[in-house]
Amino acid sequence: MKNELITEITQQMLPYLDNMELEQLQKVMKVTLSNYEIIKSEKIENQNLSNFNFMELFLAAKRVEGCSEKTLKYYQATIETMLTTINKSVKHIITDDLRDYLTNHQTERNSSRVTIDNIRRILSSFFAWLEDEDYIVKSPVRRIHKVKTGTNIKETYTDETLELMRDRCTELRDLAMIDILASTGMRVGEMVLLNREDINFTERECVVFGKGDKERIVYFDARTKIHLQNYLESRRDFNPALFVSLKAPHERLQISGVEQRLRNFGRKLNIPKVHPHKFRRTLATMAIDKGMPIEQLQRLLGHSRIDTTLQYAMVKQSNVKIAHRKFIG
Numbered sequence: 001m002k003n004e005l006i007t008e009i010t011q012q013m014l015p016y017l018d019n020m021e022l023e024q025l026q027k028v029m030k031v032t033l034s035n036y037e038i039i040k041s042e043k044i045e046n047q048n049l050s051n052f053n054f055m056e057l058f059l060a061a062k063r064v065e066g067c068s069e070k071t072l073k074y075y076q077a078t079i080e081t082m083l084t085t086i087n088k089s090v091k092h093i094i095t096d097d098l099r100d101y102l103t104n105h106q107t108e109r110n111s112s113r114v115t116i117d118n119i120r121r122i123l124s125s126f127f128a129w130l131e132d133e134d135y136i137v138k139s140p141v142r143r144i145h146k147v148k149t150g151t152n153i154k155e156t157y158t159d160e161t162l163e164l165m166r167d168r169c170t171e172l173r174d175l176a177m178i179d180i181l182a183s184t185g186m187r188v189g190e191m192v193l194l195n196r197e198d199i200n201f202t203e204r205e206c207v208v209f210g211k212g213d214k215e216r217i218v219y220f221d222a223r224t225k226i227h228l229q230n231y232l233e234s235r236r237d238f239n240p241a242l243f244v245s246l247k248a249p250h251e252r253l254q255i256s257g258v259e260q261r262l263r264n265f266g267r268k269l270n271i272p273k274v275h276p277h278k279f280r281r282t283l284a285t286m287a288i289d290k291g292m293p294i295e296q297l298q299r300l301l302g303h304s305r306i307d308t309t310l311q312y313a314m315v316k317q318s319n320v321k322i323a324h325r326k327f328i329g
Contacts, residue, residue, distance in 0.1 A: 002033050007092050011137045051083045054090050058129050068211060078122045090130060095140040098123060102144070117147035156282040157182075161271055168269055174261065176231040177243060179224040181276055184208075185283035185301055186218050188258050188276035194242040196232060201225055210302040218300065284312035 006029045010022060017025065058079075059072050067075070083090070085105075086097050106116050120141065127139035157165075162182055169175040180191065190208040198206045205219045220228075237244060241252035258276055266274025280301070287297050298309040 002030075002038055004092055005033070005038060006030065007094065011091075014138050051090055054130060054135060055079050055083070055126070057133075058126055061129060066213060071211075075122055075126075078119055079126055082119075082123060090127075091136055093127075093140055095143050098140055098144060113147050113149045117149055120144055120147060154281060155273060155278065156285045157278060162282075164269060164271070165265065165274075168265075171246060172227070172231040172234050173243060173246065174265070176224070176227045177258065177261075178279075179227050180220055181279035182283065183220040183224045184218040185280045185287075187211075187280065187302075188255050191276075192241075192243065192253055192255055192258065195240045196242055197240065199228065199242065201229065208302075214302065216299070216302045281312050284309070 006026060009029065010026060013022065013025060055076065059076055062072060062075065082098075082101055086093055086101055088097065102116055102120060105111060105119065106113075124139070124141040124144070127136065127141045130136045131139045162178075165178055166175060169178065177191075180186070181188070184206075186208050187210065190210055193209060194206060198208075200206060204221070204225050205217050207215050208218055209215050232242075235244070235250075237248075237250035239250050239252065243253040243258075244250040245253060245257065255276075262274045262276060266272065284297060284301060287300070288294070294306060294309060298306050301309060301312065303309045
């Protein structure tokens with residue numbers, strides 16, 4: 001109880017004292033309070049319930065900001081695990097508690113540095129919100145810096161691989177699906193929400209709803225237009241969805257259905273790591289490679305931050321060599 005009181009007083013004095021003064025204050029309080037018995041007079045609330053309420057308020061704020069339910073569930077699971085493990089009120093959690101938690105989490109679960117930094121980022125958002133709302137004086141995550149993760153060059157599809165997939169398609173739906181992913185760079189979650197009426201064949205474009213319910217226009221090429229028209233003309237169902245299951249009752253195709261179909265397709269053709277997101281990364285790389293300005297690519301992909309776009313786009317080394325000869329000699 002004494003340690004909790006010292007921690008709470010120290011946190012409240014953070015804006016007014018420097019490090020040496022805070023250290024001296026802690027020493028004085030430890031010596032002074034050692035001669036006293038401290039009894040908390042107010043009603044003691046359930047600590048886990050209190051933390052749970054803080055978390056629910058934070059998630060409600062994020063929901064208003066436009067975070068998807070999938071993101072909110074990830075936030076909730078991450079924060080709940082931390083609160084349960086540390087087992088302290090958020091008002092008493094200090095930087096060392098979180099450092100120990102992240103270190104133990106990485107050791108026990110053999111988590112990658114990317115995973116640990118994702119956890120740090122979510123906890124930083126949570127405690128920064130608590131600070132902004134005046135529930136705590138200062139976020140304990142402030143002094144925990146970004147984890148260095150290194151840069152991994154992620155794979156993209158080659159032109160030959162894309163042509164091989166197109167040539168081996170036995171279903172018009174699959175051909176249209178591959179083409180629209182490859183030519184628009186849209187997310188698979190955006191694709192499965194599309195309806196027939198969303199496609200503007202005249203302008204070769206369609207409106208998609210991305211993360212945070214943000215809408216944007218994406219564009220497709222002439223080949224995609226022809227394959228989409230062929231697919232839609234072959235259908236005999238009345239489902240408004242752009243892509244539906246091959247078998248009756250022809251329900252709207254879900255993300256898991258697309259992923260499973262592409263995985264099976266990859267196995268048959270002996271193509272490793274065939275998944276929807278790889279089409280998006282391939283388009284980004286190709287666009288940068290051919291000279292598309294990064295700001296335009298950012299808009300095309302629907303990224304709110306340009307840093308995210310840069311992570312998708314990997315410039316080929318051969319083009320770096322050509323650029324060096326052109327601009328430097």
